[in-house]
Every structure is written in structure tokens, then in C-alpha cells.
Amino acid sequence: MSGWFMFLATVLLLSLAGALWRVWSGPSQADRMMAAQLVGTGGVGVVLLLAAAGDWAMIDVAVVLALLAAFAAVAFVKAQTPQGAGDPEDDADG
Amino acid sequence: MTLAFDLVLCAMIVGAAICAAVAGTIFAAAVFFIVYGIFVSLAWLRLDAFDVALAEAAMGAGLTGILLLRALGRMPASEDRPGPALAPALAGAGLALALGWAFLALPESAGLGPVVRNAAPGAGAENPVTAVLLAFRAWDTLLETIVLLAALLGVWALSRDEAWGLPPGLPQRVRPDGVLAGFGRILPPIGAVVGVYLVWAGTSRPGGAFQGGTVLAAVALLVSMAGLAQAPRVTSGALRLVLVAGPLVFLGMAFIGAVLSLWQPGAAFLALPEAHAKSLILGIELMLTLSIAVTLAALVAGPPEDRA
Amino acid sequence: MGDVFSVILTSAALLFYVAGTVGLIRFPDTHSRLHALTKADNLGLGLLILGLMAQADGWVTLGKLLLTWVLALIAAGAAAQLVARTALGDRR
Amino acid sequence: MNVTVLGLCGALLVGIGVFAFLWQRHLLRRVLAFNVIGSGIFLYLGAAGARGGAADPVPHALIITGIVVALSASALAVALVLAHLHASSATRLPEDEP
Numbered sequence: 001m002s003g004w005f006m007f008l009a010t011v012l013l014l015s016l017a018g019a020l021w022r023v024w025s026g027p028s029q030a031d032r033m034m035a036a037q038l039v040g041t042g043g044v045g046v047v048l049l050l051a052a053a054g055d056w057a058m059i060d061v062a063v064v065l066a067l068l069a070a071f072a073a074v075a076f077v078k079a080q081t082p083q084g085a086g087d088p089e090d091d092a093d094g
Numbered sequence: 095m096t097l098a099f100d101l102v103l104c105a106m107i108v109g110a111a112i113c114a115a116v117a118g119t120i121f122a123a124a125v126f127f128i129v130y131g132i133f134v135s136l137a138w139l140r141l142d143a144f145d146v147a148l149a150e151a152a153m154g155a156g157l158t159g160i161l162l163l164r165a166l167g168r169m170p171a172s173e174d175r176p177g178p179a180l181a182p183a184l185a186g187a188g189l190a191l192a193l194g195w196a197f198l199a200l201p202e203s204a205g206l207g208p209v210v211r212n213a214a215p216g217a218g219a220e221n222p223v224t225a226v227l228l229a230f231r232a233w234d235t236l237l238e239t240i241v242l243l244a245a246l247l248g249v250w251a252l253s254r255d256e257a258w259g260l261p262p263g264l265p266q267r268v269r270p271d272g273v274l275a276g277f278g279r280i281l282p283p284i285g286a287v288v289g290v291y292l293v294w295a296g297t298s299r300p301g302g303a304f305q306g307g308t309v310l311a312a313v314a315l316l317v318s319m320a321g322l323a324q325a326p327r328v329t330s331g332a333l334r335l336v337l338v339a340g341p342l343v344f345l346g347m348a349f350i351g352a353v354l355s356l357w358q359p360g361a362a363f364l365a366l367p368e369a370h371a372k373s374l375i376l377g378i379e380l381m382l383t384l385s386i387a388v389t390l391a392a393l394v395a396g397p398p399e400d401r402a
Numbered sequence: 403m404g405d406v407f408s409v410i411l412t413s414a415a416l417l418f419y420v421a422g423t424v425g426l427i428r429f430p431d432t433h434s435r436l437h438a439l440t441k442a443d444n445l446g447l448g449l450l451i452l453g454l455m456a457q458a459d460g461w462v463t464l465g466k467l468l469l470t471w472v473l474a475l476i477a478a479g480a481a482a483q484l485v486a487r488t489a490l491g492d493r494r
Numbered sequence: 495m496n497v498t499v500l501g502l503c504g505a506l507l508v509g510i511g512v513f514a515f516l517w518q519r520h521l522l523r524r525v526l527a528f529n530v531i532g533s534g535i536f537l538y539l540g541a542a543g544a545r546g547g548a549a550d551p552v553p554h555a556l557i558i559t560g561i562v563v564a565l566s567a568s569a570l571a572v573a574l575v576l577a578h579l580h581a582s583s584a585t586r587l588p589e590d591e592p
Contacts, residue, residue, distance in 0.1 A: 190509025
């Protein structure tokens, strides 16, 4: 089984190159940030596959990645508001 | 199959690093750096360094991203054109070649792994990395926590006179029933449990004060970004006490060993008595976690600012 | 039996992951690319976790697998909302 | 073999980081390049420690210390860049001005 999981992990990792291309070409900042989110979700998947192929102790890394993946997105949306201290929902309504 | 995985992983890491170096806008470079951090933590898993992978995941995916994106939000969108490329490229290529040659020329060695693994249970931690951090090389860790404090002093020293005494960073304004506020309510309890679990597990499994502290710091920053709680003022006595509590407890334990050594052979500065080593290490780790979490959160939040 | 279950579900997961990446590359504008990211990718992760549950070495691992998926879902939902709002601001 | 690949990858990262550090003028990009150099060195050190077969906890502990110190140094550097921007409205050093 572990050979199959390593194969899946390799293919999944390769597919993330598409996200790298999206970060490179944009065009908007939101596009780049979304591609980083995709690498986060994909990275969680790769960690889980590595854990299944090798040692389940790795799974804590997947939990931490999944927990913190959205934090960069929150910091991004905050940074887009005036002085980096507002709420995107407020500013879109007002 | 594992070799194919490692080759693909290295290609992705190097690709992300090159893109971060040459990307057209600084925002793209920062996003490439976040992606790069995720790939690097996969590389640590491949090296069986689970503790390092945890630290890199928490720093790379969590705190570094927040730090960079917040800084970019404060900057004008101007880009500075890079200088001539020839000399830097030669310097970088030369250094990479020299390092690569040195790696291949290194003599084989079994390292210190077996020595540490044999001695770790007696030192109070089954996780050999925790044993190295808090027992065998405790001196480094003690000084490191003081380096963190020094960096925070440096950041606070950069605040303008009018803003001194305010909380770190700007006051946050968030729609009370919005998605951001809701997200800020759901995630922190889970994050706090994960952070404390990492510290608790750190004596016997991957994890420890630094990884747990980083997760808790990220959670604290999320609570502040979601506007749910105001960070304490930089002049607050309670905040300052928490900042120094970890290093103080660590130092206190170290001096108890030094005093004991006057009439007890085997005791020494920074040497924990073997009978209580496990509970002492856990106690030191808990205090260190608290201090590390608050210090890192304050570092990333930046100097106190007013709206002017 | 468990292995067959794992192979089928993880293959399906890979399909959704790749679909998400293809969508991120091929879809024409920011908001439709957001679909590819949040829907396909989190379905991929969910199938992957379901498939790996048959391989878990105990209840703790099982719980952590579930926690990972729940965290990813919460994070993706909130991040998608917020990024979509921000992208709306970009266009105006 | 696998460890060698990752060690050489670390060497390459140090080279890329040094190139970017010397080439880029924007101060925040130099902070980024500095972090790439740092993680390249960590990877190099970690791979060198893993050559014996089993993982060596001593380099791992050193690297964890290093990662945390690198983050705090980056936070200080970012605060300095912002203070420099505030004082002189520039995101590059005076000696790099054209």
C-alpha cells in the first residue's frame, strides 16, 4: 500500500505546479492568494499520504497546516482594507 | 518511488524559491514565499524531522505569512527595480556549487542520534528533540528565549513617541456579525486545544514549546484581527510579566541546580535533578510556551501605532 | 477489503484534486476560480481522508483525520467568503 | 540518495537566496531573500545530519531554535523597514538610489 500512497503523493505534488503558475500569472492579488490556499489544501493531502505511507506521527503536521492555512488569507483580506484594520464586508457595503 | 517524490519535491521547492526571488511584484514574491514554506515543511517530513516540520508549518504557513502580508498592507504599491544581475548570479551560483561539493565530500558519520536516544529517558523527555532542547542543550534554549525578548524590545523601540503606551498594532474594526468575526470565534478554541496538545505531547511525541507557542501566537493574532479582543497595552505590567515569565522560571530552575551543587554532587547550573526531571521539564515548557506565544504574537503585531 | 476501499477512494480524491487545479488554471475570472479551489479541493481532501481512515492505526489517528477535514472546511468556507469580497473591491 | 538530493537542494536554495539578496533593492524583498538563505542552510544541515540513516535529534533541535530566531529577526527587520519607510518615504537604502 505504501507504494501506492507515495505514487499518489507524487502526482498530487506535481499537480500543485499548476497553482505555482497561477501565483506567477495572477492577474489579481486575490488570484495569487487563492493559489496559495490551494497549495495549503494540497499540502495537507500530501502530508496525510506521507503519513499513511510511513509513520502516522506525521499527522500532527497536517492538523497544524489545516489550522493555519486560512490565517494567511485573513491577513491578506485585512491588509486590503484601509490601514489594514477594517473588515472587507464593511468596506464592500459602504 | 520515494526518490521520484523527493525529486519532484525539490523541483517545487527550488521553483518556488526562484519565483520568490524574481517575481515581478513584491506581493507575488510574498505569496511564493508562503507556498515555499509549505513545501519546505514537506521536505522536513521526508527527513524524518517531524518536530522541525511542525515548526516550519506553524511558522511558514502561519506567522511569516501574516507578518509579510501585514507589512505589505502598510506599504505603497511601488516596486524598486533590481540592480545588475551578473555579479549576484555569479556569487549565488558559486556559493551553491561550493556548498554542494562540500556536502558530497562530507565524511560518513552516525551523528549523535544513538547517544541522545540512550540518554533521553533519564533526562525527563522521551522525545529526543525535546531532551536536546530542554536538557542537553538547555543553555542554547535559554539564550534563545532571551533573543526573542531582545527582538521584541527592538520592535517596541521603533514606536513613535505619540503612540507609546498604546496596544501593539492598530485598533481593529470588524462588522460584529460578519464572516470574519464568526471565523474568529470558531477557530481559536480549536487552535488553543491544538497548541496545548502540541506542548503536552512534546515530551514523548513530536511537538514542544516552540511549535505549541507558535500555534497559540497565530490564534492570538487571529482573535485580534477579528476584532474580538483588544491586545493589552505595551506598558501593561501583566503583559510584561508574561513576557519574562518563561525565561525567569527557566533561569530559576538553573540557579536552584547551582545552589544544590554546593552540598550535592551531580547537581549543577542548568542540570535538572533526575528524579523530578519529567515534571520539571513539563513545567518549564508550559511557562516557556506562554512567554513564546505572547512574544511571537507581539513581534508579528509590530510596534504600537496610533491612527495618525 | 480495507485496502480496496482505500485505493478506490484515494483515486477519486486525486481526480478531484487535479480537477481543482485544472479549474484554477482554466476558469476565466477570479470568482469562478474560487469555486474550483473551495469545492473541488475540499471534496478531494474529504475523499482522501475517508480513504485513509481504513488505514488508520487507532482511534486517535481517526479523530485527527476528522479534525483535519473539519478544520479545512471551516477555513475554506471563511477564506472563500473573505477573498471573494476583497476581489469584488479589486474590480471596482 | 534521497538525503543527498535534499542536501543539494539546500545548497541550491542558499545560492538562490544570496542571488536575490544581492540583486533585489526593495528592502522587504531582501528580508524574503534572507529567509530563503536561512531555510536553505537549515535544510542543508538537516540533510547532513540524516546521512547516518536514523534522524539525528541534535541538528533538529538546533534548526528549531534557528527557525524561531529567524522569525523574530524577520519581525524586527520588517519593523525597521516600515520605520525607514515612515522616515524617508523610501523602500530602498540610500546607497541603492540610482
